[in-house]
Amino acid sequence: MQPARRLDHTLGNAYLAGMTTVHCVRCDLDRDQMAFQPFQNDLGKRAYEEICGVCWGEWLKTQQQLINHYGLNLRDPKAKDFLFRNMSQFLFKEGEVDA
Numbered sequence: 118m119q120p121a122r123r124l125d126h127t128l129g130n131a132y133l134a135g136m137t138t139v140h141c142v143r144c145d146l147d148r149d150q151m152a153f154q155p156f157q158n159d160l161g162k163r164a165y166e167e168i169c170g171v172c173w174g175e176w177l178k179t180q181q182q183l184i185n186h187y188g189l190n191l192r193d194p195k196a197k198d199f200l201f202r203n204m205s206q207f208l209f210k211e212g213e214v215d216a
């Protein structure tokens with residue numbers, strides 16, 4: 118007997134909005150998804166769909182260290198490329214990293 122299934126489904130979605138969990142490919146846990154897709158490209162989409170908020174936070178810290186360490190200028194396409202490569206390596210353990 119499922120008289121209110123459709124209504125439940127709708128309410129469930131509304132309730133879950135903003136607290137979606139994702140099975141994170143990095144830490145292999147079900148955790149809260151990051152708040153929004155960080156970049157409008159394939160890597161950003163993939164990170165949003167496959168990486169949890171905790172791991173994303175760790176990457177942001179690492180990214181800041183890289184920016185400080187190398188004195189990166191984020192308006193420089195090469196610096197962005199460098200960070201995207203490192204991000205891919207950090208989150209998905211793939212892609213080549215060279216300094």
Ligand SMILES: [Zn+2]
Nearest residue numbers: 141144169172
């Ligand atoms: Zn994670």
